[in-house]
Amino acid sequence: MTEGVRRVPSRLNTDDSGFEAEFRALLGAKREQADDVDAAVRHIIARVREEGDAALIDLTRQFDGLDLTPEVLRVGQDEIDAAHAATPEETLAALTTAHDRISSHHARQMPKDDRYVDAIGVELGSRWTAVDSVGLYVPGGQASYPSSVLMNAVPAKVAGVERIAMTVPAMRGVLNPLVLTAAKICGVSEIYRLGGAQAVAAFAYGTETIAPVAKIVGPGNAFVAAAKRQVFGTVGIDMIAGPSEILVIADGRNDPDWIAADLLSQAEHDSAAQSILITDDAGFADAVEAAVERQLKTLSRGATAAASWRDHGAIILVGSLDEAPALSDRIAPEHLELAVDDPEALFARLRHAGAVFLGRHTPEVIGDYVGGSNHVLPTARSARFSSGLSVLDFVKRTSILKLGPDQLRELGPAAIELARVEGLDAHGRSVAIRLNL
Amino acid sequence: MTEGVRRVPSRLNTDDSGFEAEFRALLGAKREQADDVDAAVRHIIARVREEGDAALIDLTRQFDGLDLTPEVLRVGQDEIDAAHAATPEETLAALTTAHDRISSHHARQMPKDDRYVDAIGVELGSRWTAVDSVGLYVPGGQASYPSSVLMNAVPAKVAGVERIAMTVPAMRGVLNPLVLTAAKICGVSEIYRLGGAQAVAAFAYGTETIAPVAKIVGPGNAFVAAAKRQVFGTVGIDMIAGPSEILVIADGRNDPDWIAADLLSQAEHDSAAQSILITDDAGFADAVEAAVERQLKTLSRGATAAASWRDHGAIILVGSLDEAPALSDRIAPEHLELAVDDPEALFARLRHAGAVFLGRHTPEVIGDYVGGSNHVLPTARSARFSSGLSVLDFVKRTSILKLGPDQLRELGPAAIELARVEGLDAHGRSVAIRLNL
Numbered sequence: 045m046t047e048g049v050r051r052v053p054s055r056l057n058t059d060d061s062g063f064e065a066e067f068r069a070l071l072g073a074k075r076e077q078a079d080d081v082d083a084a085v086r087h088i089i090a091r092v093r094e095e096g097d098a099a100l101i102d103l104t105r106q107f108d109g110l111d112l113t114p115e116v117l118r119v120g121q122d123e124i125d126a127a128h129a130a131t132p133e134e135t136l137a138a139l140t141t142a143h144d145r146i147s148s149h150h151a152r153q154m155p156k157d158d159r160y161v162d163a164i165g166v167e168l169g170s171r172w173t174a175v176d177s178v179g180l181y182v183p184g185g186q187a188s189y190p191s192s193v194l195m196n197a198v199p200a201k202v203a204g205v206e207r208i209a210m211t212v213p214a215m216r217g218v219l220n221p222l223v224l225t226a227a228k229i230c231g232v233s234e235i236y237r238l239g240g241a242q243a244v245a246a247f248a249y250g251t252e253t254i255a256p257v258a259k260i261v262g263p264g265n266a267f268v269a270a271a272k273r274q275v276f277g278t279v280g281i282d283m284i285a286g287p288s289e290i291l292v293i294a295d296g297r298n299d300p301d302w303i304a305a306d307l308l309s310q311a312e313h314d315s316a317a318q319s320i321l322i323t324d325d326a327g328f329a330d331a332v333e334a335a336v337e338r339q340l341k342t343l344s345r346g347a348t349a350a351a352s353w354r355d356h357g358a359i360i361l362v363g364s365l366d367e368a369p370a371l372s373d374r375i376a377p378e379h380l381e382l383a384v385d386d387p388e389a390l391f392a393r394l395r396h397a398g399a400v401f402l403g404r405h406t407p408e409v410i411g412d413y414v415g416g417s418n419h420v421l422p423t424a425r426s427a428r429f430s431s432g433l434s435v436l437d438f439v440k441r442t443s444i445l446k447l448g449p450d451q452l453r454e455l456g457p458a459a460i461e462l463a464r465v466e467g468l469d470a471h472g473r474s475v476a477i478r479l480n481l
Numbered sequence: 482m483t484e485g486v487r488r489v490p491s492r493l494n495t496d497d498s499g500f501e502a503e504f505r506a507l508l509g510a511k512r513e514q515a516d517d518v519d520a521a522v523r524h525i526i527a528r529v530r531e532e533g534d535a536a537l538i539d540l541t542r543q544f545d546g547l548d549l550t551p552e553v554l555r556v557g558q559d560e561i562d563a564a565h566a567a568t569p570e571e572t573l574a575a576l577t578t579a580h581d582r583i584s585s586h587h588a589r590q591m592p593k594d595d596r597y598v599d600a601i602g603v604e605l606g607s608r609w610t611a612v613d614s615v616g617l618y619v620p621g622g623q624a625s626y627p628s629s630v631l632m633n634a635v636p637a638k639v640a641g642v643e644r645i646a647m648t649v650p651a652m653r654g655v656l657n658p659l660v661l662t663a664a665k666i667c668g669v670s671e672i673y674r675l676g677g678a679q680a681v682a683a684f685a686y687g688t689e690t691i692a693p694v695a696k697i698v699g700p701g702n703a704f705v706a707a708a709k710r711q712v713f714g715t716v717g718i719d720m721i722a723g724p725s726e727i728l729v730i731a732d733g734r735n736d737p738d739w740i741a742a743d744l745l746s747q748a749e750h751d752s753a754a755q756s757i758l759i760t761d762d763a764g765f766a767d768a769v770e771a772a773v774e775r776q777l778k779t780l781s782r783g784a785t786a787a788a789s790w791r792d793h794g795a796i797i798l799v800g801s802l803d804e805a806p807a808l809s810d811r812i813a814p815e816h817l818e819l820a821v822d823d824p825e826a827l828f829a830r831l832r833h834a835g836a837v838f839l840g841r842h843t844p845e846v847i848g849d850y851v852g853g854s855n856h857v858l859p860t861a862r863s864a865r866f867s868s869g870l871s872v873l874d875f876v877k878r879t880s881i882l883k884l885g886p887d888q889l890r891e892l893g894p895a896a897i898e899l900a901r902v903e904g905l906d907a908h909g910r911s912v913a914i915r916l917n918l
Contacts, residue, residue, distance in 0.1 A: 135899075137898075138895040139899070142895065142899065145599075148599070149605055153607070155592075160589075166852065166853070168586055168852070170590070190899070190903070191903065222902055258866045279866065280865075280866030284714065299914075302915055305910045305911035308910075309905070309907040309911045312905055312906065312907045313905075344904065345907075349907060391881075395610045395613070396613075396877075399882070400879055400881050400882070401883075402604070402881065402882065403884070405886050406882050407915065408911070409896055409908045409911045409912055410882060410893075410896055410912065411880075411882050413895065413899045414896050415603065415605070415884075415892070416605055417880040417881070417882055418880065426714065427877065427879070428612065428613065428695045428717075428877075429612050429716065429717030430877055431878040434878070436873070440864065440866060440867055441868040441869065442833075442834050442835065442836065442864070442868075443836040443837070443848075443854040443855065444839065444854070445836070445837070445839065445848050445853075447843045447847060447852075448840070448842055451842070452844075452847070455578075455847060457575075458578045458579065459575075459846055459850040459851050461572060461575040462575050462576070462628055462849075462851070463846065463849075465659055466627070466628065467781065468750075469781050470742055470746040470749045470776070470780055471746045473742045473746075473776070474739070474743045474745075475844055475846055475847065477738055477742050478842060
């Protein structure tokens with residue numbers, strides 16, 4: 045990289061002496077503006093807790109330009125049915141394909157109860173049960189995606205959650221009918237036309253019209269994210285998702301246009317999204333860059349994609365793809381495409397990625413929609429310590445212990461000793477008293 | 482309950498007309514003082530990020546009354562070995578029993594990879610890998626428990642975490658040698674004498690001496706809890722644990738002294754702890770209450786236990802134990818003892834509990850130490866949506882997709898259609914371009 049000239053997108057080369065510093069800068073770059081909305085959100089939540097529906101109605105008028113009454117907070121079944129009925133056949137078929145594939149994949153994730161007796165006769169176990177009720181937040185406007193409804197509602201359904209409520213803001217009254225259609229396909233019929241921190245507060249604490257839920261999931265803007273953080277503890281929440289990312293590891297035998305399209309499929313989501321290419325072929329890197337420039341001109345969200353590519357995109361040139369797994373693990377990408385002849389070998393050598401797409405014929409977009417796996421995945425390097433959304437997010441485990449007098453006699457003394465050294469008399473006594481000690 | 486006279490502990494009766502209101506008040510009562518330490522913690526974290534070891538040394542002098550140098554931030558192996566060597570045989574045996582039982586139980590929790598080919602030839606799967614590095618916070622002073630080291634370190638070890646670092650504050654230089662011994666038994670040798678928000682910040686961001694970790698676990702005071710919340714996202718964290726709780730469901734055929742000891746074993750932890758008894762036998766309730774009063778006088782932590790029992794304890798009288806499961810689910814207790822003849826029948830009828838202890842010979846304390854299950858469990862009704870600590874907290878899942886040209890041809894059109902209706906051109910193109918569409 046020539047001193048003082050920032051190439052667009054960033055071009056790094058593991059052979060350069062400055063590589064480590066540049067790579068660290070890439071990893072450390074903040075892509076999200078941390079709007080300080082905490083105080084505003086705290087105020088909104090307090091109002092909803094105090095005033096209930098009245099606060100929801102007032103805040104929805106103020107933020108969404110929509111006049112509601114308690115009677116129409118909830119979307120009517122007729123409105124849901126009408127949206128479904130008006131959905132073109134081809135779209136309905138695509139949504140149904142996606143729904144069915146997501147369902148059957150997620151069914152395999154259901155954890156199994158475990159109950160056993162150990163060598164001394166102690167019964168141990170784990171029992172999994174579904175969360176009773178879940179609130180699903182669906183963003184409004186441009187990011188009101190039916191696929192997001194499927195990805196959040198299906199795992200909850202598969203887990204056996206009895207009540208799945210949904211909320212989606214209706215800016216000036218407009219709801220995306222495909223969001224309602226997707227909800228109907230998932231069997232979700234409790235839908236509110238509410239958004240922002242007020243919707244999160246309603247799910248967490250309940251109002252006259254809305255019963256509280258046990259867990260809130262789904263993406264949202266800075267207000268929604270801050271509200272989820274604030275109500276965490278009162279209810280469960282899923283991860284706080286950041287802007288989308290893709291890392292493509294590709295050799296020079298790919299069609300540059302394919303890889304360019306894959307990079308742009310993340311970039312078009314958000315100007316804060318990040319697309320990175322790692323390749324061992326400088327000529328291929330140039331060809332991809334050129335292809336990106338060409339394709340950018342034809343995208344309806346070209347300005348967004350261009351900003352993302354310019355500000356956050358990167359091409360990392362490696363001497364050999366052998367170097368790629370270690371770099372990839374430091375990036376810990378949300379999405380990882382391995383566009384090489386032997387993707388399995390590469391995959392075996394890396395550890396941190398939300399989702400991996402193996403081979404040249406698995407564009408990440410298949411995972412966004414119809415692959416069957418979940419598209420809610422850990423961003424911002426959090427794949428180092430967390431996983432994508434799954435059935436596990438909608439169940440919880442009760443651990444089980446059962447001793448008889450014999451087992452208590454055998455294990456009791458060790459427990460009494462540990463209670464003693466920890467200075468917890470009543471702990472020791474609750475065992476000793478049963479053993480007449 | 483007589484108007485105006487608060488009985489100690491609260492006595493509720495499901496037959497009373499005021500029961501529902503009283504029960505709601507019990508559920509809604511705040512037991513924790515929410516110290517507003519956020520600003521102080523934010524300042525501490527910023528200092529550690531900027532000044533590294535120097536900040537750790539300065540803050541440790543200030544808060545822990547201990548003068549450190551970078552060379553002695555870390556506890557020496559000789560110090561760990563000496564603590565282990567000085568541990569009495571009986572204590573060592575008890576710790577080892579606990580360690581081995583926790584290990585073998587947690588080994589069963591390791592999730593299995595899943596890889597399969599579906600009907601149309603798409604390969605799907607989930608691969609689990611361990612988190613690379615974990616920081617374990619161990620409180621100092623009275624709450625510096627060796628059992629807590631075991632309960633946090635063993636699941637990490639079982640999961641295959643390569644680097645487990647530990648930190649424990651050494652107030653005026655004093656470390657609990659049993660904490661070091663427990664660490665040695667777990668194979669943990671990277672131990673720092675640091676506490677508070679500064680220790681959490683060091684784990685999250687690293688300093689000259691301490692490499693950052695991917696996830697931070699373990700209990701702590703309000704500063705530690707606030708610091709964990711603030712660094713969440715940069716690193717993973719476990720749950721934020723609140724004060725301990727127990728619910729005992731007992732018929733009249735129990736020894737009141739046994740049940741009293743069980744109730745007190747939670748109460749002695751913390752004046753904010755909560756012990757609740759549900760029984761169908763008013764005479765038994767009286768007998769338990771009397772036994773609690775008697776036993777309180779003999780506990781070294783009697784004042785703490787008495788405050789907990791007075792302020793947060795409750796006895797709920799039900800007409801029949803049939804009513805108990807529904808009440809228990811609303812409480813969603815951390816620990817649930819079923820001291821009845823047929824505990825399995827009761828257990829089958831309830832859903833929300835962190836851990837259940839079946840039968841009259843399974844005091845909860847067995848689970849604290851040597852049962853094999855984990856004692857880090859969801860508090861404050863969060864068993865409605867979360868689980869105790871397990872191997873799952875130290876692994877993460879990568880989802881896998883692999884299509885060939887045929888599968889892409891079959892699934893591609895549905896993905897293209899969904900991208901179209903969501904207005905995401907590049908998404909559609911990344912599929913279409915591979916199909917020459």
